[in-house]
Amino acid sequence: MKKILKKSLLGFVLIIFFFNLLAISNAHSAVGAISKIIAKIGKVFSKTSKGVGSGIKGTDSGLDEITKRLMKNPEELKIIERVGIEKHTEHFDNLNSFSIRRLFKKHGVDNVDNLADLNDLVNKDISEIESNYAVFKYIVWAWRGRVFRNSEYFNKPTFDNRTLLTCETNESIFYFSIIMEDKIRRAFLTDNIALVENYKVLKPQELIVTKDIDTLKIIATKPQVNKSFPNHYFVFYQNQGFVHEKHIHGTENPNVVFLRAEQNLNQLNSKCYKVKKYELNLKKLDNIKNE
Numbered sequence: 001m002k003k004i005l006k007k008s009l010l011g012f013v014l015i016i017f018f019f020n021l022l023a024i025s026n027a028h029s030a031v032g033a034i035s036k037i038i039a040k041i042g043k044v045f046s047k048t049s050k051g052v053g054s055g056i057k058g059t060d061s062g063l064d065e066i067t068k069r070l071m072k073n074p075e076e077l078k079i080i081e082r083v084g085i086e087k088h089t090e091h092f093d094n095l096n097s098f099s100i101r102r103l104f105k106k107h108g109v110d111n112v113d114n115l116a117d118l119n120d121l122v123n124k125d126i127s128e129i130e131s132n133y134a135v136f137k138y139i140v141w142a143w144r145g146r147v148f149r150n151s152e153y154f155n156k157p158t159f160d161n162r163t164l165l166t167c168e169t170n171e172s173i174f175y176f177s178i179i180m181e182d183k184i185r186r187a188f189l190t191d192n193i194a195l196v197e198n199y200k201v202l203k204p205q206e207l208i209v210t211k212d213i214d215t216l217k218i219i220a221t222k223p224q225v226n227k228s229f230p231n232h233y234f235v236f237y238q239n240q241g242f243v244h245e246k247h248i249h250g251t252e253n254p255n256v257v258f259l260r261a262e263q264n265l266n267q268l269n270s271k272c273y274k275v276k277k278y279e280l281n282l283k284k285l286d287n288i289k290n291e
Contacts, residue, residue, distance in 0.1 A: 075168075076279060076280050078168075079166060079168055079173055079273075079280065080279070080280070082173060082193060082195065083166075083173060083175075083191070083193055085278065087191070088166075088275070088278075089277055089278060091164055091175050091177075091190050091191060091275070092164050092275055092276070092277045093277070094106065094190075095162050095163075095164050095177045095179075095190070096162055100179070100181075100184060103177070103179070103186075103188070104206070106190075106204065107177075107188040107189070107190065107204045107205055107206050108203065108204055108205050108206070109206055134223075134228040134229060135208070135210075135223050135228065135229050135230070135254065138210045138253075138254040138255065139208050139209065139210060140209045140210065140211065140212045141185075141209075142185070143185050143209045143212035143217075144180070144185070144212060145159065145178065145180050145185075145212065145217065146212055146213055146214050146217070147212070147213065147214060147215065147216050147217040147236055147237065147238055148163070148178070148217070148236075150214045150238060151238040151239070151240075152238070152239075153238070153239065153240050153274075153281075154238075154240075154274060159180075159274075161179065161180050161181045162177070162178070162179055162180075162181070163177075163178045163180075163274060163275075164176070164177055164178075164190070164274070164275040165178060165236075165272050165273065165274060165275065166272065166273050166275050166280065167234075167236075167242040167244075167270065167271065167272040167273075168195075168242075168270060168271060169195075169242070169244050169270045170195070170196070170269075170270075171194070171195055171196050171199050171244075172192055172193060172194050172195050172196075172199055172201065172244075173191075173192070173193040173195065174189065174191070174192055174234070174244070175189075175190040175191040175192075175275070176188065176189060176190060176207075176219075176234070177190045185209075186206065187206070187207045187208075187209060187219045188204065188205065188206055188207060189202055189203075189204060189205050189207055189221075190204055191204065202221070202232065205221065205222070206222070207219045207220060207221060207222070207234070208220055208221075208222055208230070210230075210233070210254040210257070210258070211254070211258050211261075214238075215237065215238055215262075215265065216235055216236060216237050216238070216261055216262070216265070217235070217236045218233055218234070218235050218236075218254070218257060218258060218261060219233075219234050219236075220232060220233045220234065220254065220257075223250055224250060227249075227250030227251075228250060228251060229247070229250050229251060229252055229253060229254065230247070230250065230252075230254075231246065231247055231248060231250050232244065232245070232246055232247070233245040233247070233252070233254070233257045235257070235261045235264075236272060237265065237268060239268075240271045240272050240273070241264075241265075241268030241270070241271065241272075242268065242270040242271055242272045243261065243264060243268065243270065244270070245257060245260075
């Protein structure tokens, strides 16, 4: 009788979660999630001879863990399912195991093999930005990641010197690699996954920092040839809030973006998460709306 009750409860949880997923997902991500959910249901209920908890470490505790995770965190499965757990884990492992030189190459910075030492890597690409005086004066070179260090979410228990972030908007998912080691401060766009049709994904690349204060941080793509300013700005807030601004003509002054970002402190729909190897850090704050 006890096994039957556990099966019924798990089935009930999966059904509710299934409809929650449909409510928050777009049509494309929902299809993939549905197939995976069906596969997982089959695996669980195929173990009838051993009980529903046989595939879980500890029947009761395992069931409780699954129930809480499915009911409370559908956004986690939406992100990881759309990206793929293999790619998600690969991004985490690369950031935490690659050398600085290899990370540069991974994100499209060329000719790093010919550089003599770490100091050369630190100064790499300054010359190419320096020629663009319009944006050069806005770049923060010695940034400290103050918004992350002062955030109740990002700095608990700590904000590591190498941290992977994933941020979701209505149009896409971003993975950012943040490096804050003793002699080097760098931000990279590691991946961009489309959630809607006709969205043009951004390639992996090194980013520049245009604002680094306690309440927010702004990073941006490097200006394209014959453009004065970046085409893309990314704003990170203490409360996990996130904004992606697209400016196809490359004429938006970084200070204008900053002034707009300050006004949006409590009116944010998109969010960022710290990435763990197989999951996201899903501690939530009350002062940000859900999408």
